[in-house]
Amino acid sequence: MMSKPPFSFLIPPRRFSLWLLVAIPALLFILAAGVALAQEPSVHPTFPLLDENGQNVLESGQPVSTMTSCGECHDTAYIESHSFHTAVGLNEFTQAGQAPTGRAWDTSPGLFGKWNPLTYRYLTPSGDDRLDLGTADWIRQFGARHVGGGPAVASRTGELLTALAVIENDPETHVLDPETGAAAPWDWQESGVVEMNCFLCHLANPNNEARIAELQAGRFQWANTATLLGAGIVEKVGNDWQWHEAAFTAEGELAAPFSAMQDPTNENCGQCHGLVHVEPDQPLATTGCQADQWSTETTGQIMSPQRLADSGMNLAGKQALSRAWDIHAERLVACVDCHFSLNNPIYYQESEETRPEHLKFDARRLDFSDYLLRPSHEFAKGQSAQGSLAPELKGSMRRCESCHSIEATHDWLPYKERHMDAISCESCHIPQMYAPARQMLDWTVLNPTGEPQVGCRGFAGEPGDFDRLITGYTPVLLSRRTIDGDATLAPHNLISAWFWVYGDPTRPVRLLDLQSAYFSDTGDYHPDVLAALDNNGNGELEETELRLDTPDKVEVIKSRLAALGLANPRITAEVQPYSINHNVTHGEWVTKDCQACHSQESRLTQPIMLASYLPGNVLPEFVIDTNTEVAGETYTTPQGELMYRPATTAKGLYILGHDRVAWVDWVGVLILLSTIGGIAVHAGLRFFVSLRLPQHEPELEQVYMYTTYERLWHWLQALAIMALIFTGLIIHRPDMFGQFSFAYAVQVHNILGFILLINALLAAFYHLASGEIRQYLPHPQGFFSQAITQTLYYTRGIFRGEAHPFQKNPQKKLNPLQQITYFGILNVLLPLQVISGMMIWGAQQWPQIANSLGGLPFLAPFHTLVAWLFASFLIMHIYLTTTGHTPLANIKAMIVGWDEVEVHGKA
């Protein structure tokens, strides 16, 4: 297969000096030409540029074939077949409607076959009458973000595109003729195909613009050659390409430094993936929302180490924004450090599942020469909502916690494990996006330039003002199901799109047809359209008029589409979540305030605007091929804005301080208020009666009623319960107690809970061991009649100045009503409250125990309800202490131990 031994460049001495001899004049040439190439000397050897027949391009003048040239040393066939960047869905191609997206016209989960309203035009499935994008047009449209190979070389059935027989109307051999709207055959022989473009990612300064220009012009075979334009290797004269002999050695090999190939840098990746900025002293500037900056457009992510304050953008509060756009870029973690080749021996780590238990680390590595021969171009992937391509590789990338120790850095965070289980690192570490991002596209209308109405989030002021303030936006937190099955909240942007579809099976209305519906042949709006939409009658459609906001307007467009032969045209709408995993920050920029989430206005349920109006009055639905779980509500504000508010409870989360069960609080308040009301009436009656009745002077006797330990136990418990109710209230409604720190309240509440528990256990032991427990046990004999007697005393006798029906003594401190109440409190309420509290506290260490009882969504409201009961009991209990012979007598007894008891005749 190879004419010379591979990796001979790894044997340095002799060749190295030779290499230098060539390199020095070449370097001078470069300096003269003023072309900046890679700064570091490259170990990549010189190599000939070959055309697809294996002939040197200097001789043949043909376009360079990367598959052949790079294939001299590297197994390019292996690389192409192990690269989702080349396949972009071709290997997962399905019948229309069978793709995981569920859209009736989608044919794959990748760029080749998965529709996106941002780019609108769709790859027409085979067999459709109306052709939108054939394969050749797909390359012209999407080639800018495709590295070549895959569908740019091979058909859906795996044949070479150049070898396809022309079948009538077949999208693989036809393109749309924009003049006629009909399918026109495409000459693959003339255009050639686009081979996998090694240069695009492995050259320091590939000429992507020239590459894209060739693609869009349909000169596919020259696209890879165009990538070299401007470096001094090749130049374009008219439509002809001329190879520069000066860039080659005498042997016809591409000389150094032209031959320098490198690991892909962030700039290489950024060509397709989004805005990358590296020069530290050049202020970063972007208006955002630009179609050629994919991830920047969809989410506002910008890969730059620069501090926001140093950027050239009109950012709100810019002076204080000393954080970098992306902490990993700032710390020199490059794209490929995380998204590495899966068989790169430097990064390769065996998965926990396959690693035998006796082995901590398998030292055997793929040899470098083997790796360089067959480097897998399947790159480690995250688990984004939008990236449905190559699902088998989802999660192959190391996550935040694979590199970062949470233990070492999050000690300040209470309930660490619980938080890590429920929320992703990004939720707090990407608290805010500072660049604008796409919000919505309204393809139900076309503006005068034939484009949809669009909206961006993160701007203040009127669109079009060049100096408008960039406010950025707060990502919405959606529940993300990872491949391990965990669901954590993670930040997302939501892009909503409204568009016309027709027919059955459903197809989106082609851009061409939409334009025919809106515009007349002259390029102006069709009179019918103008009549329907031009509210102010000035003959033009302003932005605010370009809306299908009434059924009449919808009907006009619908009938115009129907007139084009489209069956049952209708508006449909979808919401696509885009995961945000980059632009991470650290330190003071991270969400650390408990009340950011644990409060009424919780970050977790913060709504996000989907659109500033509702096109066609159609509510959008979330796309189905994501790993997000949508459990919120979509609603319109009185201003007509369409909003989405995530719901936490529906995801099995109960956010203390934010989530509440309304009826629990209502019932609790009702019980509390009726207790207070009852006491007020009772106390009032007692007061009036005491004015009329003669002063009752019972005979009193000093009795040592409560032992020291009993009193200590009682008061400690009393203080603990009162403080627990208070701190519990802060945790329950932090908004009402803004002056108290939530974290502090939680901490104190936990400590108090344990004090209460230990105190209760020791008291139980004391009562059991000493036999004092008998005090609390009602004697069955005569219990009911005694209870009734006591009740009658409280409801009647007490108003008549009667003596207490039962004499209190150290052996019988409690009356029958107290016995039953305390029995209930101590044996039912207290244990319930302690156990439910322990489970809430223990939800971090032993979540399965809490979950077996319904998790926090059950335990927390239950705990709240019992707390209300406790509060009511407390008030009742305190009131009843005043029913002694003087109002403070009982309290005094509990403090000093000695009680003055009424003597009911000598017993």
Added chain:
Amino acid sequence: MKNFKYSWLVGVVVTLVILIAPILYFLPKNEAKADDPWAHVPQRLPHTDHSALLKGPFADGPAVTRACLECHEEAGQQMLQTAHWKWESEPVLLEGRAEPVALGKKNAINNFCIGIQSNWPPCTACHAGYGWVDETFDFTNETNIDCLVCHDTSGAYVKANGGYPAEGVDLLAVAQSVGSPTRDNCGGCHFRGGGGNAVKHGDLDESLYYPPDSVDVHMGQHNFVCTDCHQTEDHQIKGRAITVSLDDKNQVYCTDCHTEQLHDDERINAHVQTVACQTCHVPLGAVREATKMHWDWSTAGQDREEDPHEYLKIKGSFVYEKQFMPEYAWYNGTAGRYLMGDKIDPSRPTSLNTPHGAIEDETAKIWPFKIHRATQLYDTEYDYLLNPKTAGEGGYWTDFDWDQAARLGSAVVGLAYSGHYDFAPTEMYLPLTHMVAPAGQALQCVDCHSSAGRLDWAALGYEGDPINRGGRAQSQLLPADAAGEAN
């Protein structure tokens, strides 16, 4: 239980246990970082109103000084020992020289206005004394001390040639205003080093009178005055600068107030062994006001358009720069020193004060410098730099005659002059240590550790970027014993 006398004691103990155990369990486990820089900032003395104490009238400066010394008896003798008075150090034995050397502004040669000898009157306008107009000045006379230049708080005190009070200064009003030195007192001379605002240092200029936080975090955000860091005892003011100082005794350090390991990030803390605080925290020189970076004396004397920042007939041509990126070098706190009469190689730049230090020197750290480059007069026969007479009668600034200026100047400094002169390139290192930026403007990783980084690793002696190749301790760039210590 009832028979047990001390049951209450058991109750109390049990209760305490109940209280303390859960609190201990829940207490935060991490110790907070101990860093309290404010503990090291001196208390400022309360102001004493001198208006009732000083009645005047004062005929001249020394009359004021005599009045001061009546109460501040020690101050005179203290001042006579200071660098601000003597403009000369104690003799120090320098590496490679047989005799100890005493050096200061008095006898040094620099690459701005070159040397004060033979040029005293305009230079000594910044001397803390009265009447230094020639070599006969009496450095033992207390009454020649100028108390007012440092202690005036009225802002109405101005010094003229020879250090005398300028004409029209109301000495009584100034004397009655005296107090602790303010920014104005220090700044009057130090912000105008080199003969004008911002000329010399690159980190000291008049923007520091009222600096915003972004220019100087100490003086802006925290409202420091100079003497909060340059703490003073017996009129000895802390601080050294290798432009004139020979040793690093009594130096001011960031660590006087800040702990070394105060960053949250261990990686950054590890830098402290190798990188001076200033390197990251003084990311730019001349933040607000442009400073002189290059001075070419050889073009002086031409009748062409003048601009104080580009060309003056008396001085030649200049290059000023604002917000310049510092140059970085190893520096252990001391520097080499060009002394009057040292031989030069005119074909290459002569450094007047190369910082000592190298990658192998474990006491050296990477520091930011302004390097002032100049082309200045030298004797082509003897190959040494000349100290020309510029100011005053017969000086270059009046007669534009280099030969005459060289002859007159050399006679005063006691150097032979061959009668043949030319111009040679020189360099002077000025460490950047003021104008500390707020933390949010400090350098970030990429500023040094990237292909576009500002450090020249090879020039500093590294194998390559230490982020890839390891620091000097790990890669044996330090001697073995030093590497051990550095860890």
